[in-house]
Amino acid sequence: xxxxxGMPNLxxxxxxHLNENTAGCSxxxxxxxxxxxxxxxxxxxxxxxxVRETAEYLGVDPEWVVLTxxxxxxxLLTAIGYLVHRAPEALVELGAxxxxxxxxxEQILALPAFEPxxxxxxxxxxxxxxxxxxxxxxxxxxxxxxxxxxxxxxVHVNTPHNPTGQTVAEADVRRIAEHAGHAVxxxxxxxxxxxxxxxxxxxxxxxxxxxGRTFSKAHGLAGMRVGVLIAPPAxxxxxxxxxPLINLNAVAVAALRAALTDTEYVPWSVAQATAxxxxxxxxxTRLGLTYWKSAANFVLVHGGDRTPxxxxxxxxxxxxxxDRSKEPGCAGCFRVTAxxxxxxxxAIAALEALCAKG
Numbered sequence: 523x524x525x526x527x528g529m530p531n532l533x534x535x536x537x538x539h540l541n542e543n544t545a546g547c548s549x550x551x552x553x554x555x556x557x558x559x560x561x562x563x564x565x566x567x568x569x570x571x572x573v574r575e576t577a578e579y580l581g582v583d584p585e586w587v588v589l590t591x592x593x594x595x596x597x598l599l600t601a602i603g604y605l606v607h608r609a610p611e612a613l614v615e616l617g618a619x620x621x622x623x624x625x626x627x628e629q630i631l632a633l634p635a636f637e638p639x640x641x642x643x644x645x646x647x648x649x650x651x652x653x654x655x656x657x658x659x660x661x662x663x664x665x666x667x668x669x670x671x672x673x674x675x676x677v678h679v680n681t682p683h684n685p686t687g688q689t690v691a692e693a694d695v696r697r698i699a700e701h702a703g704h705a706v707x708x709x710x711x712x713x714x715x716x717x718x719x720x721x722x723x724x725x726x727x728x729x730x731x732x733x734g735r736t737f738s739k740a741h742g743l744a745g746m747r748v749g750v751l752i753a754p755p756a757x758x759x760x761x762x763x764x765x766p767l768i769n770l771n772a773v774a775v776a777a778l779r780a781a782l783t784d785t786e787y788v789p790w791s792v793a794q795a796t797a798x799x800x801x802x803x804x805x806x807t808r809l810g811l812t813y814w815k816s817a818a819n820f821v822l823v824h825g826g827d828r829t830p831x832x833x834x835x836x837x838x839x840x841x842x843x844x845d846r847s848k849e850p851g852c853a854g855c856f857r858v859t860a861x862x863x864x865x866x867x868x869a870i871a872a873l874e875a876l877c878a879k880g
Contacts, residue, residue, distance in 0.1 A: 544861030687816025
């Protein structure tokens, strides 16, 4: 079988399996893409305006911003920069206690977890301490604190969490940042737009916190691959050192700048997702399926032994959803993107037909 890079192509259907914005990008973004000139495509892009505008959008200094090729690249660069044997110089310079490794550098994360967290560590020869969430998918704060040791270099906190949609309390993140002062706390806020609140201020409060964001979700730029890391300049220095000099293409830069100027699109996207989740909750309750209320743009559903049948059946009816049953703690679960209300109604209709058939 030939191996082809990228996500597996599941064929035609309504894409509710990858947490994309099912409405696409805004008209303003599309206009900016169409306005890209032949010279824009033929020359290396200048990032200054995009960085300054992103920093203004986030309310931080431009030196606190690193644009990345999707947040995935930001996760990889952070791992390369910090899953190392030497004590992180940036943190020592900022007052952290130097630590001496007695073995492999370590990262700590909660399961289930976004796959690149683990893959990056494996590629770098680092050890992963993976701690299970409870039956309600609460973040295992006490276990994380107990696992922090002199070899800890990176702690992942994903809020709202993928694939469960649950959040981590600010007080818990503060405790981790304080306790793991010799390590980086990478706060993955890919879905913060849908939560209605965020923890970006913790990057100002603690010198070891890096916040990761993406423009793939509420802004609808998944195909453009634009992410951002926000942290004090000293903390970003090891990341800047290893990152490609030119990592975003010119079209992505134009799309990002246009997306930042459209003040109506993100609130509209969030409102659609919120309404869609309400429709899903009502339908799932009526159908007797267990689910977890979500702060993101998706809902995790427990279909039990019927999950493979439901996923296949929905696909046959033109609705693609994601089987998550092989992930730790997610046996019998599938995930449904909550995007445009019209699309959510189609997903509900497919699910109702399958449940009625069963």
